[in-house]
Amino acid sequence: MKLRVVYDEIHKLHADPRGRHPADPWRLERALSAMKSSPVWSSTVLLRAPPASREALLLAHDEEYVSFVEEESKGGFHYVDWDTYVTEHSFAAGAAFAAAALRAALSSLESREPWFIMPRPGGHHAGRKGWAMGASTLGFCLFNYAGIAAKAFLREGLKVLALDFDAHHGNGTQDILWEEPRAVHVDFHEEGIYPGSGDVSEKGGSGAEGTKVNVPLLPYSGDGEYYWAVENVLKPLLEVFKPEALVISAGFDAFAGDPLTHLMASERTFELLGHTLRPYVGSKPMVIVMEGGYGEGLTRGLTAFLESLMGLREASEVKHKEPHSARRIRELLARHWGVG
Numbered sequence: 001m002k003l004r005v006v007y008d009e010i011h012k013l014h015a016d017p018r019g020r021h022p023a024d025p026w027r028l029e030r031a032l033s034a035m036k037s038s039p040v041w042s043s044t045v046l047l048r049a050p051p052a053s054r055e056a057l058l059l060a061h062d063e064e065y066v067s068f069v070e071e072e073s074k075g076g077f078h079y080v081d082w083d084t085y086v087t088e089h090s091f092a093a094g095a096a097f098a099a100a101a102l103r104a105a106l107s108s109l110e111s112r113e114p115w116f117i118m119p120r121p122g123g124h125h126a127g128r129k130g131w132a133m134g135a136s137t138l139g140f141c142l143f144n145y146a147g148i149a150a151k152a153f154l155r156e157g158l159k160v161l162a163l164d165f166d167a168h169h170g171n172g173t174q175d176i177l178w179e180e181p182r183a184v185h186v187d188f189h190e191e192g193i194y195p196g197s198g199d200v201s202e203k204g205g206s207g208a209e210g211t212k213v214n215v216p217l218l219p220y221s222g223d224g225e226y227y228w229a230v231e232n233v234l235k236p237l238l239e240v241f242k243p244e245a246l247v248i249s250a251g252f253d254a255f256a257g258d259p260l261t262h263l264m265a266s267e268r269t270f271e272l273l274g275h276t277l278r279p280y281v282g283s284k285p286m287v288i289v290m291e292g293g294y295g296e297g298l299t300r301g302l303t304a305f306l307e308s309l310m311g312l313r314e315a316s317e318v319k320h321k322e323p324h325s326a327r328r329i330r331e332l333l334a335r336h337w338g339v340g
């Protein structure tokens with residue numbers, strides 16, 4: 001079983017020419033070179049992004065928003081809000097990775113091979129109409145590739161579990177899947193940082209209550225809290241919901257020392273996440289989308305996750321530690337899922 005990796009140099013055309021933005025091209029280059037020196041490299045097939053697809057974009061976004069990004073790109077490099085820039089190539093790059101997300105979903109459905117998409121611009125903060133769940137910016141993101149993959153699976157009649165372990169709340173993905181009872185969205189993130197959403201009380205729209213499960217973690221949380229969240233939230237939901245497809249928003253900015261967050265996860269957290277998803281490799285369609293990560297997580301966190309996912313690395317022992325949100329999460333899971 002191979003991991004199909006989508007990497008495309010088109011991402012380099014989405015860059016702040018002044019080189020002062022944390023979401024610059026060096027991130028992906030660092031991640032890719034870490035993969036090349038990891039044992040996981042021999043289990044990968046490297047692919048370019050397919051041609052841009054409007055069909056893919058419209059799975060997750062309104063026509064009006066898609067046209068907005070297209071028009072803004074035509075204006076060349078500038079900021080569309082205080083932290084998100086576009087260049088004349090951003091629309092083309094985003095639309096190519098959107099096409100990759102759709103192709104990944106359909107291909108993985110056929111072959112059961114997992115896909116790992118390495119897109120830039122980023123994805124999980126972009127909602128159906130762009131700015132999502134009250135966020136004041138797009139958080140470096142233009143199109144939501146995880147949302148597109150999830151919508152593609154839903155269109156094929158499958159129920160989807162979307163896991164987002166980026167350190168920032170996946171407000172865009174939550175927005176896109178908000179009213180969809182066939183999509184469970186589980187999100188582990190730091191509380192109190194951008195985008196500000198992701199409270200336990202955000203549990204899904206009318207008819208989908210309980211399908212959006214947020215696990216906010218206090219600053220300086222680490223492996224112990226992630227272990228608790230995997231054992232008490234992710235694993236029981238996988239068992240009870242029985243997803244037919246998985247979409248993973250894999251961000252590596254919870255890794256200790258990341259310049260944008262205050263979480264303290266080590267390789268152990270990413271090993272644990274990889275091991276937890278391992279049984280689904282080859283048995284369920286799976287699309288993994290790389291999200292954030294601005295420090296060592298891009299190398300050590302990413303390789304720990306992928307090696308564990310592909311069965312090339314043992315899990316380390318971790319002691320669980322209850323996060324401050326544990327009681328409210330337990331109540332939610334008991335009420336909507338009969339868990340606990």
Ligand SMILES: [Zn+2]
Pocket residue numbers: 166167168251253291292293
């Ligand atoms: Zn992030």
